Amino acid sequence: MEASHSVKVITVSQDGKGDYRTVQEAIDAVPVGNTRRTVIRVAPGIYRQPVYVAKTKRFITLAGIFLEDTVLTWNNTATRIQHPKGEKVIGGGTFGCGSTIVEGEDFIAENITFENSSPQCEVVFGGRKGSGQAVAMRVTADRCAFYNCRFLGWQDTLYLHYGKQYFRDCYIEGSVDFIxxxxxxxxxxxxxxxxxxxxxxxxxxxSPHETTGFVFQRCVITGNGGREYAYLGRPWGPFARVVFAFTYMDPCIQLAGWNNWGNADNEKTACFFEYRCFGPGYCRSKRVKWAREEAEQFLLHSFIDPEANKPWLAQRMAFKVPYFA
Incomplete structure (x- = not known):
């Protein structure tokens, strides 16, 4: 189903000058089975509340002015999920702990910071102190796009659970498995x-029959000043597929590049690619032998937008406009 051509605009402001005071109130006001692009203008502020976009709430855009000034934040973790009184509880564990959870298709966000404010997990006397898994954003929806957004957290910051997603000019930070x-x-x-x-x-x-995977193109990878302390990735599933292309890597990246997650069998099936990357964190001769280079087939928009006659990504870009005067 396509969105209707007309656009509805509603506003959120914590000072009461908008249509709603919270982002969740504005989302809840979108009709069930919505077919009209609904732009929710979010005024600057720190919004301390979990946000949930249900499957029945399609064609929603969240638009801020400056991403540093518009922050959606909460502090749930996989082992401690709390919601303000009256809020919906969306499952448990890592799946349910996202500060923002998007399950409605055709979602767009622009100039928004999504944060999980839980502290870093540390090992203390054989135990663990801190948050562990603490998701800032979970996306379980098709045809979603994010422009000039930030995703802040430590472990499991950005959960790309299901569907097709596009990110451009975004900032993503974390430590362990954070994408x-x-x-x-x-x-x-x-x-x-x-x-x-x-x-x-x-x-x-x-499985090798799944068309999923993450492609990073013309990105920049930085660290906190140390050398060789982070890997590009490890296979959560045996056929994990990740591509880095035309990407700068600073010295924080381990020269081995990739990790097999303690299972040598993963080396036979994981599909980890690097194509024309550069920087002090890239050294082809020292990469694990099972990493790959032939990645051209993943570098076009058709990887996430294969239907040439009905290109969803072009439609999403058409709605990428400054919604504030």
Missing amino acids: FGNSTALLEHCHIHCKSQGFITAQSRK
Whole structure:
């Protein structure tokens, strides 16, 4: 189903000058089975509340002015999920702990920061202190696009669970498996920041017949000043597929590049590619022998937008406009 051509605009402002005071109130006001692009203008502010876009709430756009000034944040973790009184509880564990959860298709966000504010997990006297898995954004929806957004957290920051997603000019930070899941995602011109020792990706493709995977194109990877403490990824699923192309890597990246997650059998099936990358964190001769280079087939928009007669990504880009005067 296509969205109708007319666009509805509603506003959110914590000072009461908008249509609603919270983002969730505005989302709840979108009709069930919505077929009209609904732009929710979010005024600057820190919105401390979990946000849930249900499957029945399609064609929603969240638009801020400056991403640093418009922050959606909450502090759930996989082992401690709390919601303000009256809020919906969307499952448990890592799946349910997202500060923002998107299940409605054809979602767009622009100039928004999505944060999980839980602290870093540390090992203390054989135990664990801190958040562990703490998702800032989970996307379980098809045809979603994010422009100039930030995703802040530590472990499991961005959960690309299912569907096709596009990210452009975004900033994503974390430590352990902080971009993970089994969606089909293209990330262009994004800044990936490794906050501590860990792994950037944990893609979970389970068979060679699945078309899923993560493609990073013309991105920048940075760290906190140390050398060789982060891996590009490890296979959460045996056929995990991740591509880095034309990407700058600073010295934080382990020269081995990739990790087999303690299972040598994963080396036979995982599909980890690097294509024309550069920087001090890239050294082809020192990469694991099972990493690959032939990645041209993943570098076009058709990887996430294969239907040439009904290109969803072009439609999403058509709605990427400044919604504030």
